[in-house]
Each structure stands twice: as C-alpha cells, then as structure tokens.
Amino acid sequence: GDSVTQMEGPVTLSEEAFLTINCTYTATGYPSLFWYVQYPGEGLQLLLKATKADDKGSNKGFEATYRKETTSFHLEKGSVQVSDSAVYFCALRDSGNTPLVFGKGTRLSVIA
Amino acid sequence: EAGVTQFPSHSVIEKGQTVTLRCDPISGHDNLYWYRRVMGKEIKFLLHFVKESKQDESGMPNNRFLAERTGGTYSTLKVQPAELEDSGVYFCASSQDFLGEQYFGPGTRLTVT
16 A cells, blocks of 8 residues: 655754755555644644656745655755744655545754 | 634543544535544544545544534544544544645544553
8 A cells, every 4th residue: 555654753953954854655656745744732734745756845945856766755944943843744645545645754853 | 714623632531431523624625534643653544524425434443433524514533432542643634625735633632541
C-alpha cells in the first residue's frame, strides 16, 4: 500500500538556520503530495502542495519539489524563525483516492 | 467563516467506558473525514462521509468504533467499549469537493486509562 516516510525528529535549529525535512513516498498510482503543519494548540494546516512531477510548492518561505525519480518531496526553508516551531507532516493522496496518507511527523523547534 | 470544530478537546476515560467525539465541519462542506494519530505514529485515515453516507470506512479499526453523520451536518464518532490502544488524537477534516483541500480541526485527545 501507499506510505510516507519522513525524517524522525525532533529537530532543533537556531533562528535563521537552513531547514531541510526529508520525505519519501511509495504509491501505487500518481499521487499528489502535501506538507501540513500543526502549530501548538491548533489543527493541521495545509502548508504547500504539488500535484505532478517537477512541480514546486511554496508558501511562507517554505518550498518542496515533487521528485518522481527519487520519490521524494523534501521540505526546505532558507531561514527559519521562532514562529516556525511546529510539527510538520508530509502526506500524499493517491490518484482518484480521497484519504490522505501521512508520515509520522517531524517536530521542529527554533530557538532565538 | 468558522473552521472545523471538534468537541471535546480532551477526554480521559477508563477502559471499558464509552466516549463520543463530535465534529462540526465547515458549513457547506459535504465531505467529512475522520483520522487518528496514535502516539508517535502516523496520522491514519478512519472514514469518509459524503453528506450522510459513508463513502469509505476502510480505515475503521474494528466494530467498537461507530461513526454517524445524521442529516449530513455534524458527525459523531463513538468508541464503545474503549480500550487502552484507542488512546490518541482524533482529527476531523472537511472538504467542499470530493478531491478538494481538506481542512482539519484541532483534534480531540483521547486518553484511555
């Protein structure tokens, strides 16, 4: 079945550091890929998405590129802020299906 | 516009008891989903409603879980009787279209002791 593997956390960075959270996937069809973020006390929010190979999703300074050849969708940000502290989930939705398939989540803590 | 709301935010019950979780989707969203995250593991799909009908309930773990969506508005998820392994965070999401963006609620943290 479909699955998502993302790097284990927690990840602790200093403010303005570069962030990479790795995500790889396995899918039977041609999935859409997502990054969700959960800030403390809040629900999951869609951060960015990509629906086909080589698409780049971007939002709030975060970027991720859909790499079909490596089945990856790594999340990057050039300069993190304290306000980026949250749990980040990589997810996919396979073609024609509605359920999202999530990774385990990566907790990011950014310190000033 | 109000987002997806869930009640309660946290519930602590003893093994063998019954708990009912409630989800109010965004107004006008026909699609409603339940997901669950057990501690340290992935968020897993439980089921999907389209209006009041169960479109996909392939993720429901066993018959101790009963989901309803009477009238196609809010939904309830009942766990009866609760077991220790049911502890986790239960998320509800809704979307306007069948393959549209899913908007998530804050979750209900269920602790079974």
